[in-house]
Amino acid sequence: MSEVADEGRTRRYLQVLPPRRPSISVTLCIALLSQTSIHQHTDILVLALSSPSKDSFGSNRKSSGTGGGGDASSTRRGRNNNNNNNNNNNNGNSFGSKNQRWFHQRKAGVTVSKRTKPPQWEREGDDLYASISKSQINSTLSIPNTWDEAMEMLQQTMETHDPSTLPPTKTSSSLDTLQEDPSDEKPFLWGGLSVGPIWKSRLQTAGFQHPTPVQVKAFDAILQQTKKNSQRRRQNVVIASPTGSGKTLAYLLPFLTTLTMPSQKKTALASTASSGGTVWIVTPTVELAFQIQNVVQSLLPVDNTKGGSNTPCNLVHVLQSSQSRDDDSGTTTPFPLLCQIRDNHEPPPAIIAGTPKLLLQLRKEIKNAIPSTRRNQNPFTSADGGGGGGVDPSIPKLAKTLHTNLEAVILDEADRLLQTKPINKNESPIPMGRTVPTISSAHDLLQKLVLDSSYRSSYGGTSLQVVCASATVGRSLRRQLMDILGEPSMDKAAILVTADLRTKKHVSDRKASLLPDNLQHAYYVVREDSTGSCDSPQVSPLLHGLEKATDLLDPLPSIVFPGPVGVEKAKDFLEQHGFQNVRGLADVGSSTVDHNHPTTDWKLTTPIYVIKERLGRGLDLCHVKYVFLLGVPSNAASYAHLAGRTARQHDQVGTCITILDPSEAPQLVTVAQKLGFTAKSLQHS
Numbered sequence: 001m002s003e004v005a006d007e008g009r010t011r012r013y014l015q016v017l018p019p020r021r022p023s024i025s026v027t028l029c030i031a032l033l034s035q036t037s038i039h040q041h042t043d044i045l046v047l048a049l050s051s052p053s054k055d056s057f058g059s060n061r062k063s064s065g066t067g068g069g070g071d072a073s074s075t076r077r078g079r080n081n082n083n084n085n086n087n088n089n090n091n092g093n094s095f096g097s098k099n100q101r102w103f104h105q106r107k108a109g110v111t112v113s114k115r116t117k118p119p120q121w122e123r124e125g126d127d128l129y130a131s132i133s134k135s136q137i138n139s140t141l142s143i144p145n146t147w148d149e150a151m152e153m154l155q156q157t158m159e160t161h162d163p164s165t166l167p168p169t170k171t172s173s174s175l176d177t178l179q180e181d182p183s184d185e186k187p188f189l190w191g192g193l194s195v196g197p198i199w200k201s202r203l204q205t206a207g208f209q210h211p212t213p214v215q216v217k218a219f220d221a222i223l224q225q226t227k228k229n230s231q232r233r234r235q236n237v238v239i240a241s242p243t244g245s246g247k248t249l250a251y252l253l254p255f256l257t258t259l260t261m262p263s264q265k266k267t268a269l270a271s272t273a274s275s276g277g278t279v280w281i282v283t284p285t286v287e288l289a290f291q292i293q294n295v296v297q298s299l300l301p302v303d304n305t306k307g308g309s310n311t312p313c314n315l316v317h318v319l320q321s322s323q324s325r326d327d328d329s330g331t332t333t334p335f336p337l338l339c340q341i342r343d344n345h346e347p348p349p350a351i352i353a354g355t356p357k358l359l360l361q362l363r364k365e366i367k368n369a370i371p372s373t374r375r376n377q378n379p380f381t382s383a384d385g386g387g388g389g390g391v392d393p394s395i396p397k398l399a400k401t402l403h404t405n406l407e408a409v410i411l412d413e414a415d416r417l418l419q420t421k422p423i424n425k426n427e428s429p430i431p432m433g434r435t436v437p438t439i440s441s442a443h444d445l446l447q448k449l450v451l452d453s454s455y456r457s458s459y460g461g462t463s464l465q466v467v468c469a470s471a472t473v474g475r476s477l478r479r480q481l482m483d484i485l486g487e488p489s490m491d492k493a494a495i496l497v498t499a500d501l502r503t504k505k506h507v508s509d510r511k512a513s514l515l516p517d518n519l520q521h522a523y524y525v526v527r528e529d530s531t532g533s534c535d536s537p538q539v540s541p542l543l544h545g546l547e548k549a550t551d552l553l554d555p556l557p558s559i560v561f562p563g564p565v566g567v568e569k570a571k572d573f574l575e576q577h578g579f580q581n582v583r584g585l586a587d588v589g590s591s592t593v594d595h596n597h598p599t600t601d602w603k604l605t606t607p608i609y610v611i612k613e614r615l616g617r618g619l620d621l622c623h624v625k626y627v628f629l630l631g632v633p634s635n636a637a638s639y640a641h642l643a644g645r646t647a648r649q650h651d652q653v654g655t656c657i658t659i660l661d662p663s664e665a666p667q668l669v670t671v672a673q674k675l676g677f678t679a680k681s682l683q684h685s
């Protein structure tokens with residue numbers, strides 16, 4: 001409740017409706033209105049039933065003439081105070097009222113601060129998700145009927161040096177690490193970042209001599225605090241940077257260094273019980289979660305007392321699916337994930353990583369495990385069982401720790417997790433007043449965690465920090481966050497962090513920042529007669545194209561994304577054609593794989609990973625030099641992520657080779673134009 005001096009008398013305003021909780025807010029509102037003692041002395045300001053944008057302005061315009069309400073007084077304040085300092089009688093609980101005031105002031109001709117325009121690159125980012133259907137293809141590109149026509153089209157459009165589409169000479173690369181920083185001499189600065197001497201030494205021992213530009217930018221942005229509802233909290237951040245530019249460390253490092261700050265009296269190595277479950281990392285695949293765990297593990301000193309480098313990482317727990325399993329007592333547990341964490345970590349891990357579905361399950365287990373006395377006081381209260389009776393007391397204790405400690409959620413590959421789609425300019429992403437037909441699990445998870453955090457906080461707003469990272473970021477991502485977090489604008493939902501050329505004015509600069517500059521592109525067009533005589537006609541010509549393409553290249557570790565062919569068929573084909581080192585996703589994290597094995601022959605030794613496109617996001621196999629795409633990906637964003645599985649070390653070149661049917665030539669040209677790259681042919685026409 002806030003008190004506002006207004007025209008000589010004190011009015012009390014009840015601000016009861018954080019925008020993200022309409023249903024609960026309505027209940028609360030009705031309860032309050034029914035208490036006449038409050039009603040008589042208080043003007044009830046009902047704010048922001050839905051996301052406050054266009055609609056909330058509209059509804060308040062209607063009510064502005066009724067007097068008494070907050071809207072009318074805010075309009076008065078706007079007129080009386082002919083400057084921008086007129087927000088001080090708002091306690092900040094309502095984003096809606098600020099928006100309304102801004103709108104009315106602007107309408108009344110008062111000079112108000114301009115809304116920041118979203119950057120051009122963020123708006124262009126949406127276009128990368130647009131499906132490359134026939135309607136998207138430039139009308140000058142007709143579908144070729146023959147191999148010769150396709151080759152002619154590709155050579156004319158992809159190999160000629162059109163200065164308007166070619167990237168200019170780069171002044172700096174997003175992949176280059178910052179070097180020769182004089183501040184490096186200071187023992188607590190790692191390339192200018194104040195990580196402290198312990199972390200500086202750990203980073204350098206792990207081979208990270210200097211931070212990459214995006215790591216520098218993200219560090220300060222993630223740690224920076226903003227004031228909201230008179231509470232200080234860390235701001236939400238969206239990191240946009242090309243594949244292989246070091247986003248993983250960019251979002252991890254701020255948390256790692258603060259989790260272990262000596263000033264916070266937390267131990268340097270293991271998380272203390274009080275920091276258990278502070279950060280949740282959401283990844284599209286379990287493999288990616290393990291990869292993140294490995295990055296953290298590589299930064300921690302080897303504990304020789306516990307079996308050397310094989311010691312499990314106590315800072316990060318990766319959730320793995322497990323059925324309700326028998327615990328030590330032989331009974332089935334309804335808390336398999338909590339048991340998994342308890343059994344592997346003491347104290348609880350500060351970071352929990354997993355897929356959205358597993359994290360949703362963990363949240364549910366936490367909810368059910370918190371003892372009923374506590375649950376009676378919190379929103380998790382439900383009629384179903386769980387908690388209390390017959391459960392090992394360590395489980396409710398762990399659940400409570402994880403429930404109260406959660407401070408930040410990181411979404412790696414956020415656009416994929418939230419299933420970002422291009423914005424339809426004619427309608428808002430989630431139409432007002434309508435329920436959303438389907439949302440992704442990550443969207444559901446984030447919504448629920450934001451809601452939980454609102455209930456935990458004393459002032460009703462969420463204190464949860466959200467960090468998103470991806471190589472392809474469009475405006476629709478921040479609009480989704482705006483909706484989930486119930487913020488009134490994209491800038492308030494999250495700030496953008498990028499360290500590359502995408503902020504530049506020239507379109508070719510912006511395009512050049514979408515892919516690493518050490519990534520090369522090539523194509524191989526399959527001939528109509530490319531099916532081998534001994535193969536059955538069901539074998540895709542793309543597979544024959546793949547085999548022929550390897551004949552033209554040095555044998556080097558590769559990833560094949562089989563597209564329409566499918567993983568099993570592609571693997572079978574390669575194995576039947578003598579390739580002896582064909583691997584799958586399960587081999588990615590395998591310690592038995594020798595990454596430095598000499599590759600002298602495609603068929604005998606060269607490792608070839610065949611991986612489904614959906615699972616390829618974020619994979620970091622540094623030794624991979626070729627990416628083979630069977631068929632043209634459905635949109636430019638997919639191409640960028642798949643091609644980006646190579647060229648992940650800034651000093652080493654990688655090549656993405658698209659094997660395509662002649663009829664797909666216009667699609668490849670369209671992708672290349674959107675991403676601003678040129679490609680060369682592996683064949684001679």
Ligand SMILES: Nc1ncnc2c1ncn2[C@@H]1O[C@H](COP(=O)(O)OP(=O)(O)OP(=O)(O)O)[C@@H](O)[C@H]1O
Pocket residue numbers: 177207208209210211212215241242243244245246247248249470471617618619620622644645648649
């Ligand atoms: N400061 C650094 N110095 C040297 N190498 C680094 C540094 N930071 C990250 N790397 C290395 O760069 C590679 C790519 O890093 P990372 O996987 O974080 O990229 P990414 O930006 O997340 O890529 P993607 O978008 O494909 O997920 C990794 O092998 C990592 O070890």
